[in-house]
Amino acid sequence: MRTYDFSPFARSAIGFERLFDLLNAQVAETPDNxxxxxxxxxxxxxxxxxxxxxxxxxxxxxxxxxxxxxxxxxxxxxxEGGQHYIxxxxxxxxxxxxxxxxxxxxxxxxxxxxxxxxxxxxxxxxxxxxxRRIDIVSSAPPREDKRLEGAKAA
The missing domain is CATH 2.60.40.790 (Immunoglobulin-like)
Structure with missing residues (x-):
């Protein structure tokens, strides 16, 4: 029975154990068409x-x-018992x-x-x-950039 090593994928794929097991099972099966x-x-x-x-x-x-x-x-x-195939x-x-x-x-x-x-x-x-789209809310009021105010005054 030949199996493949999917451990490199398993390092970053969470919850795909069933998929890896299915792939190994498909390789092990004898093909019946x-x-x-x-x-x-x-x-x-x-x-x-x-x-x-x-x-x-x-x-x-x-x-x-x-x-x-x-x-x-x-x-x-x-x-049925009476049939004899040629x-x-x-x-x-x-x-x-x-x-x-x-x-x-x-x-x-x-x-x-x-x-x-x-x-x-x-x-x-x-x-x-x-x-679904997740709306991002900010809890702090936006900061004013001091450099931008100095540039406006000049």
Whole structure:
């Protein structure tokens, strides 16, 4: 298992431990490309995950949203005993695909049509977390510059 040393970043990045752990976990995983998927940014704060699920029915697919994690699972029903494939190009295996989500990303909805599962995601940042301008107030009255007064008199 290969991991990276993020300690130089950790010196000045506070609260990013989860991100560093996720990066190390992604490196350690063996790549499994089934089922194929696309992730598309559809707006400033909206995203869509499209998963190609040829041969699956909507009843065989489950989409589960957990905090910072989206899990898509597919469980194929057992094939009927009378079928004998000469060639089977359409995958008939079960799967579990996990997507790590950033903070405040929520699942808006999911739709299944023509063998494609579309999952819409939205970033809902609470008002308290959005940037806001802080007014600066001065408790002491402004000082007059003595040099400026001398220059005016001359």
């Amino acid at each position: 089934f089922p194929p998927y696309d992730i598309v940014r559809t707006g400033e704060d909206t995203f869509r995950i499209s998963v190609a699920l040829a041969g699956f029915a909507a009843s065989e697919i489950a989409v589960t949203a957990k905090p910072n994690l989206l899990v898509v699972t597919g469980r194929k029903a057992a094939p 060639y089977q190009g359409v995958s008939n295996r079960s799967f579990e695909r996990r997507f790590n989500l950033a903070d405040y990303i929520v699942v808006e909805g999911a739709a299944f049509e023509n063998g494609m599962l579309h999952i819409d995601l939205v970033r809902h940042v609470p008002e308290a977390m959005k940037p």
